[in-house]
Amino acid sequence: MINSSSDNVKKLNSINRRMFITGSLKFFVMIGIVSRLFFLQVKENKKYLTLSDKNRIREWKLAPVRGEFHDYFGNVIAGNFEAYQLHVIPEQVEDFRYVIYRLKDLLELSDTEFKKVLKKKNEIKPWETLIVSDNLSWQKFSKINNHLYDLNGVKPVISISRNYPFKENFTHLVGYVSQANQDDIESTQAIKKNFVPGLKVGKVGLEKTFEEKLIGTNDIERYEVNAYGRRISQLEFQKGEKGKTLRLTIDTEVQKLANELLKDQAGSICVMDIYTGAVIAMHSSPSFDPNLFVFGISQDDWQLIRNDPMKPLVNKTLQGNYSPGSTIKPIVALSALENGIVNTSFTVRCTGKTEMYGQTYHCWKKKGHGYVSLRNAMKQSCDTYFYEVARKLGVDKLSETAKKFGLGEKVFGDLFDIEKKGLIPNTQWKKNALGKGWLLGETIITGIGQGYIQTTPIQLCLMTAQIANGGYKIYPHLVVDDKVKDQPIDKFTPLYKNSKNIKIVQDAIFGSTNEVMGTSYRSRIDNPKYQFAGKTGTAQVKKITEEERELDLKTFQIPYEQRDHALYVAFGPYKNPRYALSVIVEHGGNGSTTAAPMATKLFKLIIDRHKIRESLRNKKYLEI
């Protein structure tokens, strides 16, 4: 008993000692748990609260409303319209099969379209929106609305979409929008930020250039969602901002006329304000309807545009590298005067052809012009005279002057990624690019705008404008904004050495249009209000062989692709010039018969519209 009880005491001592150890351990573990709770719930609370919100709140972005393009007078060139769409949320439809077949009947969907819709349905979650149709006609839309009682779960929706009311008139200038692809998203930050499925972004033209300004910001809907992504309740709706509306310097009336004039022909017309550099019209023909691209172009339409031999997809104003032909002559003359190679009394005898360095060079006039001075040579576009001047001047000096007046480099800088630089050759260029020495014969044909020299229509327009304004540098632009103010001329940098030389050239060009024997005499307007001065140009697309020269074929007798390009550059009104233009008709045959008459019509309209334009400027109409 004593043994047993002493054993009991020992046992009790042991168990109590161990209980004490256990108790202390429990205490520390408990402190551990509490501090963990404290750490998570008090110290890190903010972090986990954010994570919890991230879990439960999901944002739905809606496509932003795109900024518009207006012309100088506020007409909408690229606007938004309400597209009628049909949305279905599959899980809200009791009998999906019935509804979808009913819709197929009502919308007269073709089998392929119908299959596309069914395929889309399988790709989305049942509570996501299925867009059955994205651009319904009003008739079909109202038909659906009349049958809604029968179409449980179908939602007619009005959504904002791009619209180009002037169709093909502005395609090359403004461009078009279409569904954003992976490249668009990766290359432009604003697209990445505002991207929603189905977002339409600028693909070419100003729509692409000003994407960041036009795109606007998304409407944002915030919903509470559960772990499976199902929306439980809407928490917030944040209205986005519409993109910036851009006002262009373009006059829609002039643009429309340009489109009309070039109808069924390939070519380009551009018109520019010679003091401000504002582009009044800029058209490349043929064009196409940009609205076709907004909801995705059909295969047939695309093939039609792509395979057109006149290449509607090419923006000829900016991308077309043409030999300037005789339209370069004012620059050749100016360069020679500036460098003191010739003066007004310098004469050359033209016999129709001239022999230099063992080569025969022909003047366009077989019989020759006889003795011609600078003014006469310009007026009648005598090639022999300019061969001689170019020979004496040398290509390096000529290229210097040409570059000064805007040839050989991009007119709009970075504005269009497609714009071409053209080419103003000199000896150095040939050595670098072709690895060969310059031949003197090449100088001679450069003097009449053939050979290596290449210019774009917009460059020719700028060149003419800068001669017309008295030889001052201007900066062509398309968008009216705060940065490019209509600057007074005295702030411009002169491009000449002696302003007299500019006057001489201007006068010679005047003669070319307004005096008997002038190449564009037939296109003149005598009324001083509209009177303009211009220089024709005919650019050969291929070398003329001796036999062909003998044949002396008329334009219509030559196959289309071998006909000469017809060019015309002009400025007016002559007494107090304000506008310059360039016209190029591809394979138009002859500058004076094809291109110059277009200038006549253009100047009439441009000058008539000048007053309206001025009245807007005086009102300081700059609100955008």
Added chain:
Amino acid sequence: MYQHTRLTTNRLGFFQKFRNFDYILLVCILLLGFISLATMYSTDGGEIKFHTKSHFTKLAVFTLMMLVMSFINIKYWFSIGYLAYVAVVGLLVGTYLFGITSSGSQRWINLYFINLQPSELMKIFIIVCLAKFFHRMKLENVNSIYTILTSLIIILLPMGLVIVQPDLGTAVLIAISGIAVLWFAGINYKYFIYTILGFIISLPFVIAFLKPYQKLRVLTFLNPDKDPLGAGYQIIQSKIAVGSGGIFGKGFLKGTQSYLEFLPEKHTDFIFTLFSEEFGFVGSAILLVIYAIIIYRIVAIGASSRSYFAKIFCYSFGAAIFVFITINMSMVLGLLPIVGSPLPIMSYGGSSMLATMIGFGIVMSARVHNQQLIA
């Protein structure tokens, strides 16, 4: 002589027994029951649905059962110690043979009126069994090879039966319950130290033998952000829920993590997460205090008991409950890998509650009959 008189006065009347109740413990258990009901109501999305109803029924039935158990003399519980153990082992064998398989493991046995998880009961009955085993043993015999081997067999047999289900988590908890008894019985410290060292050394080999999903759990615990939508999802969502609760919580029925279904297993293993999200640090601390009081009362009852059986049972049960709570909370707080252990009373699940209530019943019986000696 003195002892004789004590023994005769040990026969207590009904009201005496009633007076002997530990009311603090009872109130705490009822409070816990109430909290668990409210939390269950919240998991049902603020409506009285299946889980709430079922939990209430079980709570009511098992609390009554606990009260009835406390009127039964502790001697009786001592006497059925081995029998109960054998019965539960039998049930485990039955589970192995005819158990119900659910989500990849065979843990339940259909007893016609209830689907029972015998492994949960084993957590308690292994304590009863071992407590009885050590009750009469002299201290010098405790560390004999015979004793150690026998007790190890008693622990390893049910463990093995649970591991094959497979349910490693519960097996570990059974082992912990058993080891707690060994600890209080006075097994030499060095064995515990050796065991711990041996465990650490063999850890790499153990990991090699783990099932892929178990390995994944360990890896996920070590780096939950590696696969946030897959294996790490539970831990991450649970931490977000607890952490976003803040000091005062998001409010009753306002736990977004749970009612938007980001929380996994919110009725069972992760019930504390939901509670903590809705009631915050303060609520969680109060819950912990309630648990602490319960454990303290259990230990105090053990300390005041005259019989060695009651003492060792209460101490071991207190330690086991403490470990269950700690493991569950550490798990949901991201301190331990997910092992699948319920939080006593709070978690939904009949077997677990039954086991816990049986434990409380025996403890209460020890309290009511605290002067009872067991020969």
